Amino acid sequence: xxxxxxxxxxxxxxxxxxxxxxxxxxxxxxxxxxxxxxxxxxxxxxxxxxxxxxxxxxxxxxxxxxxxxxxxxxxxxxxxxxxxxxxxxxxxxxxxxxxxxxxxxxxxxxxxxxxxxxxxxxxxxxxxxxxxxxxxxxxxxxxxxxxxxxxxxxxxxxxxxxxxxxxxxxxxxxxxxxxxxxxxxxxxxxxxxxxxxxxxxxxxxxxxxxxxxxxxxxxxxxxxxxxxxxxxxxxxxxxxxxxxxxxxxxxxxxxxxxxxxxxxxxxxxxxxxxxxxxxxxxxxx
Numbered sequence: 295x296x297x298x299x300x301x302x303x304x305x306x307x308x309x310x311x312x313x314x315x316x317x318x319x320x321x322x323x324x325x326x327x328x329x330x331x332x333x334x335x336x337x338x339x340x341x342x343x344x345x346x347x348x349x350x351x352x353x354x355x356x357x358x359x360x361x362x363x364x365x366x367x368x369x370x371x372x373x374x375x376x377x378x379x380x381x382x383x384x385x386x387x388x389x390x391x392x393x394x395x396x397x398x399x400x401x402x403x404x405x406x407x408x409x410x411x412x413x414x415x416x417x418x419x420x421x422x423x424x425x426x427x428x429x430x431x432x433x434x435x436x437x438x439x440x441x442x443x444x445x446x447x448x449x450x451x452x453x454x455x456x457x458x459x460x461x462x463x464x465x466x467x468x469x470x471x472x473x474x475x476x477x478x479x480x481x482x483x484x485x486x487x488x489x490x491x492x493x494x495x496x497x498x499x500x501x502x503x504x505x506x507x508x509x510x511x512x513x514x515x516x517x518x519x520x521x522x523x524x525x526x527x528x529x530x531x532x533x534x535x536x537x538x539x540x541x542x543x544x545x546x547x548x549x550x551x552x553x554x555x556x557x558x559x560x561x562x563x564x565x566x567x568x569x570x571x572x573x574x575x576x577x578x579x
Contacts (some may be wrong), residue, residue, distance in 0.1 A: 297425045298546045304431045306538020307438030313518045313530035315486035321525030322482050325386045331512030332394040337494020338503045342410050350549040352415035359495050367487025371480050401505040409502035442531045457469025506556050517560045546551040
């Protein structure tokens, strides 16, 4: 059971990184970024292409790919998202949904639908006491935990972080205090996309690198964000790891419901607290 729980935490590490990016984007822009899963997929394919075509190893790709995708996110926000922001939120939802389909089809056209292999950057295992665990999975969990803690520290301990957090969680009040929320929108959007790319690079050695890997994951990530509370950074991270645990333990004890447990949990949370575990009730009005 302990090992299965650890499996859940490793799976939750990906949910947490993706949900963190979605939360800051939604909180500041009010945009449900349906293309988030596609950028996760591009992160994995970016690592694959760098290795296959240019011989760039995993460690360098772990730095380069998120930076490139983050810059792509900045361009995307400046050229498209910002123009649609004054309109009904449905326009940006439809735009990001269409963008996800375009990106998936472009990758399918180039690489087909078959999974691409990616070697593990580290072998061996780590002795965790009751059991041993693959070293790479431990590394993934550690990176996710450290990064989430680092983001939390920046958001809570620095002036810039406090402005971003305020603009993310209470944008109307922040504007009323005279802070220009618009200047923070573009870098925050790029940062959210970079997190998705980073999660994709981390996933490449563990999961099948294929054009649909983001589409298979994004619905669960949306459920994670809803459970944690729309726009809540802390809630999204906490819910990401919690959902990973629920999925892993559900697969162990009730495998017939393992695919639906997350959505049962989401429904239960929404019935009890419609704004999510850490969301704001006024966000619904």
